[in-house]
Amino acid sequence: MSIVIADSSLAASPPPPEPEKGASNYLNVTSGFWSWALTVDHKRIGLLYLVSISLFFVAGGVAAGLVRINLLGNNPTEHILTEDQYNRAFTAHGVLMLFFFLIPAVPGVLGNFFIPMMVGAKDMAFPKLNLASWYVYMIGAMFAVWGVLAGGIDTGWTLYPPYSSRASHANVMPGVIGVFVTGFSSIMTGLNIMVTVHKMRCPGMTWGRLPLFVWSLYATSFIQLLGTPVLAVTMILLGVERSTGYGIFSPELGGDPLLFQHLFWFYSHPAVYIMILPGMGVVSEVLTCFSRKNVFGYKAVAWSSMGIAVVGFLIWAHHMFVAGISYYAALLFSMLSMLVAVPSAIKVFNWTATLYRGSITFQAPMLFALGFVVLFTVGGLTGLFLATLGTDIHLHDTYFVVAHFHFVMVGGMVLGYFSGLHFWWPKMTGRMYSDWWSRVAATIIFVGFFLTFVPQFVLGYHGMPRRYPNYPAEFQVLNVLSTAGASVLGVGYLIPAIYLTLSLYNGKKAPANPWSATGLEWQTPSPPSVHNFDSMPVVKCGPYEYAVGVDQMGRGLPEPPGEGGGPIHGYGKTGPAGPMNKETEVVG
Amino acid sequence: MNESLPWFPERASTAAVDFEWLFWYMMAVTGVAGLLVYAAMAVFCVQYRRGATSGSTPRILGSHRLELIWSIIPLFAFLSFFAWGAYVYNKAVNPPPDVATEIFVVGKQWMWKAQYPDGQRVIIGGNPANMTEAERASIGKLVLPVNRPVKITLTSEDVIHDFGIPAFRQKIDVLPMRYTTTWYEPTKTGEFHLFCDQYCGTWHSLMVGKVKVVTEEEYADWLEGVKPLQGSGNAVDGSPAREGEKLFLKLQCLSCHSANPQAKAPVLEGLYGTQVPLQGGQTVTADGAYIRESIRNPKAKVVQGWEAVMPHYDRKQVSEDDLSNLVAYIRSLKRGDTPKRTEQFPAPVGAPTTPSQSPPQPEGKK
Numbered sequence: 001m002s003i004v005i006a007d008s009s010l011a012a013s014p015p016p017p018e019p020e021k022g023a024s025n026y027l028n029v030t031s032g033f034w035s036w037a038l039t040v041d042h043k044r045i046g047l048l049y050l051v052s053i054s055l056f057f058v059a060g061g062v063a064a065g066l067v068r069i070n071l072l073g074n075n076p077t078e079h080i081l082t083e084d085q086y087n088r089a090f091t092a093h094g095v096l097m098l099f100f101f102l103i104p105a106v107p108g109v110l111g112n113f114f115i116p117m118m119v120g121a122k123d124m125a126f127p128k129l130n131l132a133s134w135y136v137y138m139i140g141a142m143f144a145v146w147g148v149l150a151g152g153i154d155t156g157w158t159l160y161p162p163y164s165s166r167a168s169h170a171n172v173m174p175g176v177i178g179v180f181v182t183g184f185s186s187i188m189t190g191l192n193i194m195v196t197v198h199k200m201r202c203p204g205m206t207w208g209r210l211p212l213f214v215w216s217l218y219a220t221s222f223i224q225l226l227g228t229p230v231l232a233v234t235m236i237l238l239g240v241e242r243s244t245g246y247g248i249f250s251p252e253l254g255g256d257p258l259l260f261q262h263l264f265w266f267y268s269h270p271a272v273y274i275m276i277l278p279g280m281g282v283v284s285e286v287l288t289c290f291s292r293k294n295v296f297g298y299k300a301v302a303w304s305s306m307g308i309a310v311v312g313f314l315i316w317a318h319h320m321f322v323a324g325i326s327y328y329a330a331l332l333f334s335m336l337s338m339l340v341a342v343p344s345a346i347k348v349f350n351w352t353a354t355l356y357r358g359s360i361t362f363q364a365p366m367l368f369a370l371g372f373v374v375l376f377t378v379g380g381l382t383g384l385f386l387a388t389l390g391t392d393i394h395l396h397d398t399y400f401v402v403a404h405f406h407f408v409m410v411g412g413m414v415l416g417y418f419s420g421l422h423f424w425w426p427k428m429t430g431r432m433y434s435d436w437w438s439r440v441a442a443t444i445i446f447v448g449f450f451l452t453f454v455p456q457f458v459l460g461y462h463g464m465p466r467r468y469p470n471y472p473a474e475f476q477v478l479n480v481l482s483t484a485g486a487s488v489l490g491v492g493y494l495i496p497a498i499y500l501t502l503s504l505y506n507g508k509k510a511p512a513n514p515w516s517a518t519g520l521e522w523q524t525p526s527p528p529s530v531h532n533f534d535s536m537p538v539v540k541c542g543p544y545e546y547a548v549g550v551d552q553m554g555r556g557l558p559e560p561p562g563e564g565g566g567p568i569h570g571y572g573k574t575g576p577a578g579p580m581n582k583e584t585e586v587v588g
Numbered sequence: 589m590n591e592s593l594p595w596f597p598e599r600a601s602t603a604a605v606d607f608e609w610l611f612w613y614m615m616a617v618t619g620v621a622g623l624l625v626y627a628a629m630a631v632f633c634v635q636y637r638r639g640a641t642s643g644s645t646p647r648i649l650g651s652h653r654l655e656l657i658w659s660i661i662p663l664f665a666f667l668s669f670f671a672w673g674a675y676v677y678n679k680a681v682n683p684p685p686d687v688a689t690e691i692f693v694v695g696k697q698w699m700w701k702a703q704y705p706d707g708q709r710v711i712i713g714g715n716p717a718n719m720t721e722a723e724r725a726s727i728g729k730l731v732l733p734v735n736r737p738v739k740i741t742l743t744s745e746d747v748i749h750d751f752g753i754p755a756f757r758q759k760i761d762v763l764p765m766r767y768t769t770t771w772y773e774p775t776k777t778g779e780f781h782l783f784c785d786q787y788c789g790t791w792h793s794l795m796v797g798k799v800k801v802v803t804e805e806e807y808a809d810w811l812e813g814v815k816p817l818q819g820s821g822n823a824v825d826g827s828p829a830r831e832g833e834k835l836f837l838k839l840q841c842l843s844c845h846s847a848n849p850q851a852k853a854p855v856l857e858g859l860y861g862t863q864v865p866l867q868g869g870q871t872v873t874a875d876g877a878y879i880r881e882s883i884r885n886p887k888a889k890v891v892q893g894w895e896a897v898m899p900h901y902d903r904k905q906v907s908e909d910d911l912s913n914l915v916a917y918i919r920s921l922k923r924g925d926t927p928k929r930t931e932q933f934p935a936p937v938g939a940p941t942t943p944s945q946s947p948p949q950p951e952g953k954k
Contacts, residue, residue, distance in 0.1 A: 083790050156787045162764060163747040167697070167789060251765035257748060258763075291636070292643075297650030322750065323761045324768045327681060331674055338666035342659055349658040350650070352625055355632035359643050362633075370629065377625055381618040388669045390610045390676025393603075394757035397750060397785040461611075462597045463754020465785045468793035472781060474593045547647035585646040587654070 015556035019512050019525040019534075025430070026530050040127035043528060046113030047428070048134050049104060056100040056141065061493065063093035068452075068486040071479045074471050086469040087154040088170065094157030096148070099179050100141050102413055103271060106278030107189050107224070108137070110420045111217045113428060115193050117521035117528065118211050120202025120537040125195035133188035140182030147174030156467060158268075161249035161260050165241040172242060180235035183228045186274070190224030193217050202520070204539030209552065211519050211543040212295060213420075215302040216281025219309035223270045223277075226313070231267035234260065261323055265316035273312040276376070276408055277305055279416025280347055283369045286419050287351050289517045290366035291358030292546040292560060297350045304343030311340040321392045330389055337387035344380050348373060356587070361561065364438030365515070368419030371446040375411025379404060382457065400460025403453045411449055418445070418496065425500065426514045430527040431507030437499040445492035451485025516560035518543055518551040548582050600776040600801065601756035606676045608757075613672065617665050680758060683771035687737040691730075695742065695749035695762040697788055698795035702730050707826040708811055710818045712782065712797035729800040729819040730782060733807035737773040750786035753799050759785055774801040814860075814920035823920045832917025835910050844898070853898060854891050858923030865892040876915045883911060 026043045036044060066089045070081045081089060112130060116123050124130045147153050154170040155163060159179075164172050197210070197218050210218075237248045238260065247253025249260040288295045295301055317325055317333040351373055360366070382404040385391045395401065426432050455478040464475045471479070513522040520539070524532050540554030549557050599605055634640075692703040699713035712728035719727075732738055742751055742762040751770070752759035760770040784795035800817055802810065809815035813829025816822055823829035836842065844853035863871045864878070867890045872878050881888050883906060886898035906914070 167747045292645045297655050300655045322759050335670050338670045341666050342663050345662040352628050357646050358636045359638050359645050360636050361638045377622050388673030390673035394607050465783045467787045470793040547645045582647045585648050587651050
C-alpha cells in the first residue's frame with residue numbers, strides 16, 4: 001500500500017524554487033534605534049532576546065569561571081576570593097543562568113522567532129505583549145544586575161529563608177524583585193506561545209501535524225502559565241518578610257521555612273522542565289532532519305512532553321527529602337518522581353530509534369543534538385538517584401546534585417539551545433557559519449563538559465557538599481580536574497561566539513532551506529521577509545516526511561547537504577529529491 | 589594534594605552499607621540502560637551515516653509495541669528503585685526502638701554544640717574569623733561509640749543548617765524552632781568528616797568538623813573525662829573530670845600539687861593506678877579509694893619523702909559528689925599533663941597564689 005501522506009493527492013511536485021529574495025527582509029526593512037526598540041516583529045524580538053540572553057550567559061559564565069578558579073585551592077590561603085565573594089559569585093552564577101538565561105533562552109529566542117513561522121502565521125498572537133515581555137525581562141534583569149553590582153547576593157539562587165529573609169546582609173531585595181519581575185516576562189511569553197499555537201495555525205496545520213518543537217514549547221508555556229505566578233507570590237512573601245519583618249517564613253517570627261521551600265519548588269521544579277522541554281523540542285527537529293527520517297513515534301514524543309509538563313507539577317518535594325518533611329510525603333513524592341522519569345526515557349528511546357536506518361550527517365546542529373541525548377541521558381539517570389529516598393539522603397546537597405543538574409541544564413539544555421541556534425542560524429541571519437569550526441566547537445564543548453562534571457559526580461558520591469569554597473584536601477585533585485575541564489568548556493563556548501559573529505560579515509549567503517528540512521519556517525527566504533509568508537501556507541502533511549521527501553506543504557525537498565562539501569554544497573545542482581512513492585515500514 | 593581520595597568512600601555505619609547496596613544496584617541498572625542506548629546510537633551513527641547507505645531512508649512512523657516495552661520496563665526498574673529506596677529511607681530515618689543514647693545538637697552560624705545525655709558538651713567549629721588553622725584543627729569532634737545506635741536530635745539557633753556525615757551516608761536539615769532527628773549505628777572506629785550541607789552564610793564551608801568513633805571502653809572513659817578524645821587536650825566539658833578540674837583549681841590544690849620543683853606536695857599527673865610508696869615502706873595502689881582517703885584524711889597515708897602538710901577536707905567543704913569528680917580529674921591527669929595555672933582561673937579573693945614562672949601555655953599540654 002502506498003501511503004497517503006496528504007489530504008489531496010500529491011503530484012510528484014518538484015521542490016519549490018528558491019524563494020524570490022525581495023529587496024527587504026525583516027532585518028533591513030527599517031533601521032534605526034526605534035525600529036528595534038519599538039518593533040513588534042516576533043523575529044526582531046527574538047533577536048533582542050538573543051542579544052540579551054547572550055550577555056547574561058557571558059556574565060553567568062564569568063561568575064562560574066570565578067567559582068571554578070577559586071575551587072582550585074581548598075583553603076583560604078590558596079583562594080582568589082574571600083568566602084563572601086565566593087558566595088556572591090555562585091549566587092550570581094545561579095540567578096543569572098537560571099532566571100535570565102536558561103528559562104528565556106529557547107522560548108524567548110527560538111520560540112519567538114520560529115513558533116509563528118512553524119505554524120504558518122505572520123506573527124505571534126499578541127505582538128505587543130511579546131515586545132512587552134522583552135522589556136519586562138530587561139527590567140527584571142536590571143534589578144538583578146543592580147543586586148549583583150551593588151554588593152551582590154549571597155543566598156544561593158534558592159533564596160532559602162530564614163537566611164535570605166533575616167540573616168543575610170547582602171543585597172537580597174533587588175534579586176528578589178528581579179526574579180519577581182522577570183517572571184511576568186516568562187508568563188507573557190508562555191501565554192503568547194500558547195495562544196499562537198491555539199489560534200494562529202494556518203490551514204491544514206492540525207495538532208497532529210505540529211512540529212515537535214511546537215509541542216514542546218506548548219508544554220513549556222503550560223508550565224510557565226501555571227507555575228510562574230506561584231514564584232511571584234513566593235518572592236512577594238519573601239520580600240515582605242525581609243523588608244518589614246512580618247513573619248511568614250522565619251520561625252522566630254511565627255513563620256514556616258518549609259512553606260517557602262514548598263512554594264519555591266512548586267515553581268522551580270517545573271521550571272527545570274521549562275528549561276529542558278524546549279531543548280527536547282529542538283532535538284526532535286534536528287535529529288529527524290539530519291537522519292532524514294520520520295520521528296519514531298510522533299505521538300509518544302509529543303504526549304511525553306505534555307506528560308512531563310503535568311506530572312512535573314506533582315513532584316516538587318523531592319528537593320526536600322531531608323528538609324524535615326513528613327515520612328509519608330517523602331514516599332509519595334519519591335514515587336511520583338519515578339513516574340516523570342518514564343516520559344523522559346521514552347523520548348530518549350524514540351530519538352535513538354529515529355536514527356535507525358537513517359541517512360545521517362554530522363553537521364554542527366546534529367552533533368549538538370547527539371551531545372544533548374548523551375548528556376541528558378546521564379543527567380536523567382542520575383536524577384533517579386536523587387529521586388530515590390535511600391540514596392538521596394547521602395547525595396542531597398552534594399556535588400552529585402550539582403553535576404546532575406548541570407548535566408541536564410548545560411549538557412541538555414545549553415547543547416539543545418546551541419543545536420537550535422546552529423540549525424536556525426542561516427534562517428535567522430541569512431548567513432552560513434563555518435561548518436568546520438562549528439563541528440570543532442561542538443566536539444570541544446562536549447568533551448569539556450564531560451571533563452568538568454564527571455569529577456563532580458565522584459566528589460558528590462564521596463560527600464563533598466555544594467557551595468563550599470573550603471574543602472578537605474583529598475577532594476582537591478578532582479576539583480582541579482573539574483576546573484581544567486571547565487577551561488576547555490570555556491574555550492568551546494568562545495569559538496561559536498567568534499564564528500557566528502564572523503558569519504554575519506563574511507558568511508556565505510544561506511539558501512532558503514540549507515538543511516533540506518520540512519518545516520514551514522524553511523519555506524520563507526533567508527532571512528525571512530517581514531510577514532514571513534508571501535501567501536498563506538497550506539499544510540498538507542505532518543512534519544518529518546523526510547523519507548518520502550516532501551515538506552509540510554507537500555512539495556519536494558531540495559537535495560540535503562552531503563557529508564563531503566559544505567552545507568550548501570550541491571544545492572540546486574544535483575536536482576531535487578522530489579516526493580517518492582514509499583511504503584510505510586513497520587518495525588517492532 | 590597530600591591526601592588522595594579512595595576509590596570508595598568509607599562505609600562506617602549500618603546506613604552506609606544499606607546505601608551502598610542500593611547505590612550500586614541503581615548504578616548497574618542505569619549503567620546498563622545508558623550504555624545500551626549509547627551503543628545503539630553509536631552503531632546507528634556509524635552504520636547509517638550518509639554515504640554508507642543508498643541515501644534513501646524507510647518511512648518508519650514508530651511502533652506502539654516497542655514504545656510500550658520501553659515505557660513499562662523502565663517504569664518497573666524505577667519502581668524497584670523507589671521501593672528499595674523507601675526501605676533504606678525507612679531504616680535511615682526511624683531510629684530503632686531500643687536506642688539508649690540520645691545526643692542533642694544545636695547548630696548556629698557557624699558551629700555545632702553537641703550535648704550528651706550526662707551533661708558532657710562538645711563544640712564543633714566556631715567563628716572562623718577569630719580562629720587560627722591550628723585551632724580549627726584541634727577543635728571539637730563528635731565522639732560516638734562503635735556498634736551502638738545513637739539518636740541525634742537537632743535544632744538551630746538561627747538559619748537552616750544540615751548535619752551530614754558522608755561516611756555514615758546520613759544527613760538531616762537542622763531547622764530553627766524545631767527538632768529534627770536522625771540516628772547512626774557506627775560500625776567502624778576512626779575519624780570521619782562532618783559537614784554542614786545546607787548553605788548558611790559566609791562561613792558555611794567552615795561549619796565542619798569530625799566525627800570520632802571509638803570503642804565502648806574509650807567512650808566510657810571519654811564521658812568520664814579521663815580520656816580527651818573530642819579534639820582538645822582537656823577533659824570534655826561537663827564530664828566528672830572537667831568538674832573535678834574546676835574544683836581542683838577552686839580549692840587551690842594547685843598551689844601545692846604543681847609541677848613546680850618547689851612544690852610542697854607531689855605532682856598528681858600520671859598518678860592514678862600506680863604504686864605509691866608510703867612513709868613506713870609500704871606501698872598502696874593509687875585508686876579511687878586511696879585518693880578519696882587522702883583528701884578526707886591526708887595524714888592516713890603519707891607519701892614517702894613528703895611532709896604531711898595537707899589540710900583535711902571534710903564533707904562540708906568537699907561533698908562526696910565533689911570527691912568523685914576530683915578522683916575522676918586526678919585519674920584523667922596524664923604524665924606531662926601540667927595542670928592549668930591559677931591565673932587562668934582566678935582564685936577567690938584572699939586565697940594564696942603561686943607566682944607563675946611562665947605564662948600559661950595550652951600548647952604545653954599533650
